[in-house]
Amino acid sequence: MRMKLFTSLLLMILFAGEGLTAQQKTGPKIKTIIVDAGHGGTDVGARGRYSTEAQLTLEISLRLEKMLLEALPDTRIVMTRRTDIYHNVREKANIANAEGGDLFVCVHVNAAPGIKHRELTHYKTVTAYKGKGKSRKKYTKKVPVYKTWTTPNPRYGTSTYVFAADRMDEKASGILDDERFESASEVVDVPDPTSPEAMIKARLWSQKFFKNSVRLATMIENEFVQSGRKSLGVLQRNEKGIWVLQATNMPAVLVETGFITNEEEEDYLNSEKGQIEIAQAITRAVMNYKALIDAPKTPGAPTGKTEAPVLSAKDPVAIPREED
Numbered sequence: 353m354r355m356k357l358f359t360s361l362l363l364m365i366l367f368a369g370e371g372l373t374a375q376q377k378t379g380p381k382i383k384t385i386i387v388d389a390g391h392g393g394t395d396v397g398a399r400g401r402y403s404t405e406a407q408l409t410l411e412i413s414l415r416l417e418k419m420l421l422e423a424l425p426d427t428r429i430v431m432t433r434r435t436d437i438y439h440n441v442r443e444k445a446n447i448a449n450a451e452g453g454d455l456f457v458c459v460h461v462n463a464a465p466g467i468k469h470r471e472l473t474h475y476k477t478v479t480a481y482k483g484k485g486k487s488r489k490k491y492t493k494k495v496p497v498y499k500t501w502t503t504p505n506p507r508y509g510t511s512t513y514v515f516a517a518d519r520m521d522e523k524a525s526g527i528l529d530d531e532r533f534e535s536a537s538e539v540v541d542v543p544d545p546t547s548p549e550a551m552i553k554a555r556l557w558s559q560k561f562f563k564n565s566v567r568l569a570t571m572i573e574n575e576f577v578q579s580g581r582k583s584l585g586v587l588q589r590n591e592k593g594i595w596v597l598q599a600t601n602m603p604a605v606l607v608e609t610g611f612i613t614n615e616e617e618e619d620y621l622n623s624e625k626g627q628i629e630i631a632q633a634i635t636r637a638v639m640n641y642k643a644l645i646d647a648p649k650t651p652g653a654p655t656g657k658t659e660a661p662v663l664s665a666k667d668p669v670a671i672p673r674e675e676d
């Protein structure tokens with residue numbers, strides 16, 4: 353009797369365990385989504401005429417949080433910040449990892465430096481010397497005088513970044529002069545991306561999360577296009593600025609929601625309409641991505657694989673510059 357009871361108890365426990373495992377296997381894979389409002393606090397990020405990147409990323413991220421909670425009520429949404437505070441990227445990655453995130457979405461605002469102009473106005477005569485000692489001679493020469501000024505960079509559009517994990521051996525300082533999409537304060541306290549540890553981490557990230565990051569990035573850019581925005585594409589980079597993506601143990605994307613340095617886009621990024629459209633586009637993409645990843649895989653069924661072309665920021669074809 354006692355043996356029978358023990359056996360049935362054991363069986364119950366075993367079945368209960370089995371049931372749980374089966375449920376876990378068929379349950380959603382994406383249970384926690386981390387939303388990271390880029391910059392914050394002392395790190396204001398890029399600046400426009402009247403707004404800052406830190407302020408805009410927080411406003412957009414809070415709208416995104418609300419929309420994701422409505423669209424995906426069974427999913428936990430974790431914000432890296434909900435106020436104007438500063439975390440360095442290492443802290444942001446730590447939050448994402450500690451919360452057990454299944455997806456990491458960074459919201460940023462892009463910037464392009466003003467365009468420098470130079471115009472010859474006149475020549476002036478200056479006195480110069482040549483030779484040394486006794487042979488030193490005074491002479492005059494004419495030098496050009498230029499007028500210089502800067503005009504706002506008209507560049508606009510969205511882009512979504514994934515970490516260029518397979519390009520670790522390339523020069524880490526790949527930041528182009530006109531591409532200061534991260535402020536210097538955000539890249540402090542970041543390990544050298546060419547260190548052996550970082551390279552191992554990057555390779556691991558590449559194997560596990562790169563494909564899904566590109567999938568989501570592609571979906572986000574497609575949604576932006578659907579909402580009438582200009583997409584600069586899915587790009588990959590490996591410099592310190594987006595180290596945070598590589599340091600997360602989950603697929604991760606960094607969304608550049610528009611250029612604060614473009615007057616029209618700064619207005620759009622500050623408008624309720626613009627912020628809602630941006631948050632909606634990201635929400636729709638995350639919903640589609642989650643549906644794709646959570647769908648039970650049946651043998652022989654199409655995987656829904658979308659092989660997106662990943663462009664390099666260093667590739668001149670990748671970023672159309674119609675204003676140049």
Ligand SMILES: [Zn+2]
Binds near residue numbers: 390391397398460534
């Ligand atoms: Zn930024």
